[in-house]
Amino acid sequence: MSTIVVLVKQVPDTNAKITVQGDRVDLSSVKMEMSPYDSFAIETALRHKEATGGTVTALTVGGSGTEKILKDAKAMGVDNIVRVWDDSWSELDSNGLQSVLKEAIQGLGANAVYCGKSAADTGAGSTGPGLAERLGWSNASNVIGVDFGDAVTVSMPVETGVAKITVPLPAVVSCDKGDFKPRKANVKGIMMAKKAKVELMSASAPAASVVVANHSMPAAKPAGKTFEGGSSASQVVQLLRDEANVI
Amino acid sequence: MTNKIVIAELTKGTVNASTAELVSAAQAMGGDITVVVPCTDASMAESVSSYDGVSKVIAVKSDIFSGSDSSGWASALDSATPSGTILCLATARSKDVASRLAARRGLSIVQDVVSIDGNNLTSPIYSGKANQTVTVNSDVVVSVRANVFPSVGSSSSNDVSVVDASGDVKTAVQEVMQRASARLDVSEANIIISGGRGMGSPANFTHLEAVADTIGAAVGASRAAVDTWDEIPHSMQVGQTGKTVNPNLYIAVGISGAIQHLAGMRSSKYIVAINKDADAPIFQHADYGIVATWEEALPAFQDALSSLLA
Numbered sequence: 363m364s365t366i367v368v369l370v371k372q373v374p375d376t377n378a379k380i381t382v383q384g385d386r387v388d389l390s391s392v393k394m395e396m397s398p399y400d401s402f403a404i405e406t407a408l409r410h411k412e413a414t415g416g417t418v419t420a421l422t423v424g425g426s427g428t429e430k431i432l433k434d435a436k437a438m439g440v441d442n443i444v445r446v447w448d449d450s451w452s453e454l455d456s457n458g459l460q461s462v463l464k465e466a467i468q469g470l471g472a473n474a475v476y477c478g479k480s481a482a483d484t485g486a487g488s489t490g491p492g493l494a495e496r497l498g499w500s501n502a503s504n505v506i507g508v509d510f511g512d513a514v515t516v517s518m519p520v521e522t523g524v525a526k527i528t529v530p531l532p533a534v535v536s537c538d539k540g541d542f543k544p545r546k547a548n549v550k551g552i553m554m555a556k557k558a559k560v561e562l563m564s565a566s567a568p569a570a571s572v573v574v575a576n577h578s579m580p581a582a583k584p585a586g587k588t589f590e591g592g593s594s595a596s597q598v599v600q601l602l603r604d605e606a607n608v609i
Numbered sequence: 610m611t612n613k614i615v616i617a618e619l620t621k622g623t624v625n626a627s628t629a630e631l632v633s634a635a636q637a638m639g640g641d642i643t644v645v646v647p648c649t650d651a652s653m654a655e656s657v658s659s660y661d662g663v664s665k666v667i668a669v670k671s672d673i674f675s676g677s678d679s680s681g682w683a684s685a686l687d688s689a690t691p692s693g694t695i696l697c698l699a700t701a702r703s704k705d706v707a708s709r710l711a712a713r714r715g716l717s718i719v720q721d722v723v724s725i726d727g728n729n730l731t732s733p734i735y736s737g738k739a740n741q742t743v744t745v746n747s748d749v750v751v752s753v754r755a756n757v758f759p760s761v762g763s764s765s766s767n768d769v770s771v772v773d774a775s776g777d778v779k780t781a782v783q784e785v786m787q788r789a790s791a792r793l794d795v796s797e798a799n800i801i802i803s804g805g806r807g808m809g810s811p812a813n814f815t816h817l818e819a820v821a822d823t824i825g826a827a828v829g830a831s832r833a834a835v836d837t838w839d840e841i842p843h844s845m846q847v848g849q850t851g852k853t854v855n856p857n858l859y860i861a862v863g864i865s866g867a868i869q870h871l872a873g874m875r876s877s878k879y880i881v882a883i884n885k886d887a888d889a890p891i892f893q894h895a896d897y898g899i900v901a902t903w904e905e906a907l908p909a910f911q912d913a914l915s916s917l918l919a
């Protein structure tokens with residue numbers, strides 16, 4: 363029996379155009395969704411439960427506007443949905459977020475945590491390994507496949523190929539896109555999700571030591587040079603040597 | 610201005626030359642710089658002993674560094690690394706180890722930094738669609754992208770102190786399915802040539818491999834190529850649901866330039882696009898665009914490269 367937690371984060375639709383108003387990104391007209399790798403984490407967590415028995419709880423740290431992704435997780439088949447928040451938190455840095463997650467996960471008595479390899483907004487990949495360290499657990503990152511037994515066995519890329527690695531529980535596993543598709547919600551799941559209650563939790567967060575100063579658009583690239591016809595390739599090779607200095 | 614500690618990047622058992630970029634990134638933050646070299650043999654720290662701008666080199670010796678367990682790496686490094694702000698390279702393994710190291714010390718972490726101005730650190734967010742600048746007001750752990758900062762020179766002779774370390778290994782490797790080719794992985798290459806659906810068939814990727822072998826590049830692919838052809842593994846996929854790369858040179862062949870592909874490669878220093886459709890979005894991001902079929906352009910490209918590099 364396993365007590366499994368899967369971490370999900372709400373992020374802007376990855377197809378959306380991002381604009382900056384003043385010195386902050388303006389997300390007011392952007393649709394929000396679950397970060398894409400988190401759906402692979404949910405699929406893996408559900409397979410873990412199916413293999414060993416137990417429960418799966420989807421957990422997000424976010425304000426009241428982030429409950430839709432918990433309902434989406436519920437529709438996919440998780441048992442419980444939890445939102446952790448305190449209105450006094452304005453911006454959590456990674457130390458704050460991981461402290462909060464540690465407290466919540468200990469409160470739930472979990473022994474396996476799945477999360478995305480990186481969130482689509484930060485791209486950081488800090489949460490899985492950082493949380494594992496705080497809990498004193500093992501971890502594996504960029505995982506593309508998992509088998510379940512007394513320990514979980516993960517496949518992940520290493521310098522020379524793909525390694526199969528034994529990860530003893532308790533563990534945090536950060537999921538990449540695997541060779542499988544996350545399951546889709548069915549009608550029954552969607553109906554259950556509508557009625558499901560989001561459990562609220564709080565925790566204590568340390569003061570932030572990293573504060574966002576501003577957002578900006580990336581410097582526009584100077585217009586490139588375009589050539590017609592295959593024979594121009596030799597000119598481009600010369601420019602890569604003389605102008606760009608990269609070969 | 611607190612001490613800055615640079616963790617040297619190890620690639621296949623040797624110190625990666627990008628470590629010299631980390632030293633100049635540390636200089637941009639200010640403070641006294643120590644380089645910590647994780648190694649299995651102290652001689653691996655030799656290349657670092659000549660770096661300019663460094664006041665101390667510590668070779669941290671442990672068998673743990675021949676493996677991939679991030680808990681082991683972090684605990685062994687922690688035992689020998691002085692306090693201060695820690696900088697490492699933003700590779701998959703180092704980001705993992707750095708996250709653990711930060712958590713161990715109760716510090717915050719700022720990943721994928723591409724610009725530094727004292728205590729202000731800038732990283733791409735939303736897959737590079739915007740930048741975020743943060744101000745750090747105490748010690749933090751920072752991962753820095755390769756190919757962004759200049760390298761420091763190597764005309765010094767720093768003392769190297771050697772420390773034996775042990776750590777807490779939690780996971781065990783059962784087996785490694787070796788990559789079929791000796792070619793580099795996209796996540797570690799300075800030059801990448803990627804093919805998309807426009808390559809027509811997986812067999813045609815041999816033309817990309819030929820170019821790759823001429824210039825020491827890795828071969829990547831778009832998701833359409835990975836999804837359409839079983840022969841093209843997901844490990845080659847560049848993009849939002851594949852790998853994020855930032856090489857010196859990215860050559861996109863038969864790739865339209867969808868936003869999810871751009872998400873994985875738009876921060877490449879130079880981008881070349883070969884596409885038969887002059888309106889393909891990839892051309893808006895290319896430094897050098899070639900409007901032609903790959904059948905026409907690649908042979909000329911290959912010939913020019915071969916004669917240039919001969």
Ligand SMILES: Cc1cc2nc3c(=O)[nH]c(=O)nc-3n(C[C@H](O)[C@H](O)[C@H](O)COP(=O)(O)OP(=O)(O)OC[C@H]3O[C@@H](n4cnc5c(N)ncnc54)[C@H](O)[C@@H]3O)c2cc1C
Nearest residue numbers: 805806807831832833848849850851863865870885902903
């Ligand atoms: C959630 C999500 C995540 C995604 N993640 C990724 C990702 O990680 N990576 C990724 O790449 N995509 C990703 N995609 C898919 C992405 O939207 C595009 O569908 C994909 O990148 C298209 O691949 P392509 O450019 O190879 O194919 P196409 O769009 O089919 O383009 C083929 C191109 O080849 C050109 N061409 C055809 N024949 C020739 C020839 N003989 N010579 C030269 N050029 C030729 C055509 O003009 C065309 O521009 C994702 C999509 C979604 C929804």
Ligand SMILES: Nc1ncnc2c1ncn2[C@@H]1O[C@H](COP(=O)(O)O)[C@@H](O)[C@H]1O
Nearest residue numbers: 369422423477478480481486487488489
């Ligand atoms: N606020 C959050 N709430 C819940 N899970 C999160 C949160 N932030 C990050 N995560 C999880 O950690 C993963 C990696 O995030 P990051 O470290 O920001 O790249 C995400 O894919 C989520 O699974």
